[in-house]
Amino acid sequence: MPRVTIHVMLKPGLLDTQGRTIEDALHGIGFSGTSGVRVGKRIELDFEGSAEEAQAQTALMCDKLLANPVMESYRIEVDQP
C-alpha cells in the first residue's frame, strides 16, 4: 500500500507571517545568518491502489481540498514499500 506525503506551502510571492516571525526569533537567539524562512504543512496518508493511482488521486485531493490554489502550492511524494 503506497504511503503518500503531501507538502503544502504558501505560494512564493505571499507574505508568510509565521515564517517571518520565526526568522525574527532565530535572529534573536543568535542565528543571524538565516533568511527566507517559510512554514508549510505536511500531510501523510495510506492509499489503497498502485503508486500511479496514488499520484493521480492525491493530485485531485489537493486540488479539491488539501491545498487552496489561490494561496498555496503542493508537492506529492509516493513511497511504495
Place this chain on the structure above:
Amino acid sequence: MKAGVVVFPGSNCDRDALSAWEFLGLGESVPLWHQDRQLKDVDVVIVPGGFSYGDALRAGAIARYAPMMETVAGFAAEGGLVLGICNGFQILCEAGLLPGALARNEGLRFLCKHVALRVETTATPFTAHCTPRQSLSIPIAHGEGRFVCDDATYERLVAEDRIVFRYEGANPNGSRDAIAGIVGGPRRNILGMMPHPERAVSMALGSTGGVCLFEGLRQAKESEKHAHSGT
C-alpha cells in the same frame, strides 16, 4: 422576511445572527443544519462566523463541502441573497462563490476590536441603504482575515466595482488594498465580509454600524415583492 443561518460544528456566531435578525424586527430567522439540504423557504442565507470544523486544514476548507453549502450555492446562482460573515466569508471563498482567499493576519495576532469601515459601493442589495463612502463602526474578530488574490482577480474586482468595504485608517490584518468585504454572484447577491455586522446592531453592543446592511436587505426584499406584484 425570513433568514436562514447555516450552522456547522464550530460555528459560534450563528445565534448572534439569528438574534440580530429578530432584534431588528426583520422577521423570522431559522437555523439551517449543515447536513440538511432544505432551505426552508428563506429569503436570505447567512453563513455565520466561528471556527467550523475547528479550522482544521484551513478556515472554511471542510465546511464548504457540507450538503447545505451545495444548496446555498444553487440558491446563490439563482440570485438568492447570501451574506458570509468572517468564517462565512472564508467558506464562500473556499467554495469558489467569491474570489480570493483569507490568509493569516499580517501581525499573526487574533484581532478582536471595533474598526472603521468605508462603504465603497452602494450598488449592492446589502449596501443600497448606506450612503456612498459612509463610515461604519463594526467589530472584527479573526486570526485569518488577510484578503489575498492574484493581480488579475484584483483588477477585475476594481473594474467591476465589487470591493464593498475597505478598512479606514490602519489596515488591521494586511489585506490587499485594505479590502474588508467583496460582492459577487449574478445579481451582486453574495457578500463576504470579515467584520461582524450582527454584533453592531445596538449601542448596548458598542455600535450600530451593522444596522444599515440589514435595512438594505429589508428594502431589497420589499422592492422584489413590488416587482413581482407589478406595483
